[in-house]
Amino acid sequence: MANPVPIVDYQLATSNPQQFAQEVGRAFAEIGFMYLRNPSLSAEETNKAFKLSAEYFALPLKEKRRINWTFMNQGYSGVSQERLDPNYQKTGGYKETFNITHWSEPGKCRECPEVFLRNWDTITTFQQHCQQMCVDILRGVCTFLEISDSEGGAEFFTAKHDTRQPSSTNLRFLHYPPMKPSAEDQTAMRAGSHADYGSISLLFQKEVGGLQVYHHHAAEPRWVDVPPLPNCIVVNIGDTLDYWSNGYLKSTQHRVVFPDMGDKVPVRRYSIAYFCHANDGIPMYPLPSPRVQKRLAQGGSPGKDGGALADNVLLTNEYSAMKLYAHNRHRTDAQLPDGALGV
Numbered sequence: 140m141a142n143p144v145p146i147v148d149y150q151l152a153t154s155n156p157q158q159f160a161q162e163v164g165r166a167f168a169e170i171g172f173m174y175l176r177n178p179s180l181s182a183e184e185t186n187k188a189f190k191l192s193a194e195y196f197a198l199p200l201k202e203k204r205r206i207n208w209t210f211m212n213q214g215y216s217g218v219s220q221e222r223l224d225p226n227y228q229k230t231g232g233y234k235e236t237f238n239i240t241h242w243s244e245p246g247k248c249r250e251c252p253e254v255f256l257r258n259w260d261t262i263t264t265f266q267q268h269c270q271q272m273c274v275d276i277l278r279g280v281c282t283f284l285e286i287s288d289s290e291g292g293a294e295f296f297t298a299k300h301d302t303r304q305p306s307s308t309n310l311r312f313l314h315y316p317p318m319k320p321s322a323e324d325q326t327a328m329r330a331g332s333h334a335d336y337g338s339i340s341l342l343f344q345k346e347v348g349g350l351q352v353y354h355h356h357a358a359e360p361r362w363v364d365v366p367p368l369p370n371c372i373v374v375n376i377g378d379t380l381d382y383w384s385n386g387y388l389k390s391t392q393h394r395v396v397f398p399d400m401g402d403k404v405p406v407r408r409y410s411i412a413y414f415c416h417a418n419d420g421i422p423m424y425p426l427p428s429p430r431v432q433k434r435l436a437q438g439g440s441p442g443k444d445g446g447a448l449a450d451n452v453l454l455t456n457e458y459s460a461m462k463l464y465a466h467n468r469h470r471t472d473a474q475l476p477d478g479a480l481g482v
């Protein structure tokens with residue numbers, strides 16, 4: 140069966156922005172995921188980032204735990220600490236992560252391991268390329284949604300996604316160790332089913348697959364493999380844009396499963412995710428898009444969490460915080476901020 144996740148060439152963003160916009164928009168309106176071929180980062184730059192990741196995760200656990208994850212969404216999260224699908228998973232994911240946020244504070248990585256600080260140029264180059272690709276993709280989204288020039292046209296989202304301003308934008312290194320799932324736990328996953336919650340996510344997979352996306356529009360909805368492809372990264376919509384676009388853009392469930400290796404220990408896997416969020420403090424009025432408004436008028440479902448409303452406007456940071464707390468409320472390794480679940 141043909142893979143329903145389309146491949147879009149990033150070179151079109153400059154050579155033919157109109158075509159780029161239509162291909163990106165269609166992918167996000169249908170399955171919520173696409174491959175981006177020819178990402179701006181060279182294979183060498185991506186490999187450098189993966190090398191740092193491998194160096195970091197090879198450190199002793201005690202050392203990694205020195206900078207433990209907190210509700211600032213920064214730091215180390217160990218195996219089993221994150222349960223993305225708590226209604227299904229009995230145990231947390233068989234993975235460990237390191238998260239970096241606070242991109243609005245140049246030159247600073249509040250609480251960063253030495254291996255990242257020593258190679259801060261590699262990390263910032265990586266982050267800047269990711270951000271630029273996200274902004275170009277967002278331009279395509281605005282063009283596709285036909286946002287009028289008086290509202291900013293293709294640039295409607297650009298200044299709202301500016302990493303010089305505070306936001307929840309996050310760079311996450313992931314390592315799935317060569318651990319066998321527990322025989323007693325049929326629900327064991329590398330990463331449980333979830334949707335991301337920012338605007339746009341970029342995912343770099345190193346060699347080993349396991350990512351699956353839920354194809355909700357198939358005649359028979361099913362999980363679809365999204366393996367690494369040469370010179371491609373994976374791009375998807377997060378809940379913020381699903382909510383903001385009243386469901387026009389789809390934030391789709393995805394997960395990471397163990398490779399099918401019989402009795403053998405599953406092979407180790409590395410990935411890197413960049414979660415691009417809108418700046419803090421932006422009111423999410425329903426989008427000034429004739430396409431979005433037409434779909435709503437025709438009775439289309441209103442989007443994640445009820446979708447954007449003109450008379451009850453959520454701020455971007457309120458929405459992100461609500462999602463972060465809801466995803467992590469079960470954690471035992473980090474203290475939920477007072478009053479967090481009242482947001």
Ligand SMILES: O=C(O)CCC(=O)C(=O)O
Pocket residue numbers: 311313330335342344350393394395410411412
């Ligand atoms: O590692 C992967 O391939 C996916 C990770 C992911 O979906 C996430 O961290 O949100």
Ligand SMILES: [Fe+2]
Pocket residue numbers: 333334335393
């Ligand atoms: Fe994800």
